[in-house]
Amino acid sequence: MTIYDKLLIALLLALSLATFFFNYRLGAQGEQKYISIYVNNCFVKEFSFDEQTEEIVTFPFGENSEHIATLEIGKGRVRMLPLPENLCPQGICSHMGWISHDYQSIVCIPNRIMVFFGGGKTSDFDSITY
Secondary structure: OOHHHHHHHHHHHHHHHHHHHHHHHHHHOOOOEEEEEEEOOEEEEEEEEOOOOEEEEEEEEOOOOOEEEEEEEEOOEEEEOOOOOOOOOOOHHHHOOOEOOOOOEEEEOOOOEEEEEEOOOOOOOOOOOO
16 A cells, blocks of 8 residues: 555545535534424424424324323424333333434334424425426
8 A cells, every 4th residue: 555545545534524524514503493293103293493492392192192292302402201111111212312413313113103303394395396
């Protein structure tokens, strides 16, 4: 391996790290974020928040909507608070912790709850080409 090979490898590593850094910083600068909540594959609630929003959001789940789940929102992040152990034995949804990026989601399989970032779109279309 020559010095030029090592230089090329170092250059490619630096370029990939710089791309990751800029992508991360630009994604974190979005002003409004939208969270969508689905229970049993049915839409329950969608709301927007920003970096200053601090609130607790509750929503019903279960066969007859007899249970209540709680989301905590703060500093541009969202997390699900723990559910009773008899409803969610492993508690993976609450152990997921805070989510703050579009590619993250919270899923509770036993209760069929999905919480993920939406785009705030109200249209059924991704795009329209003329």
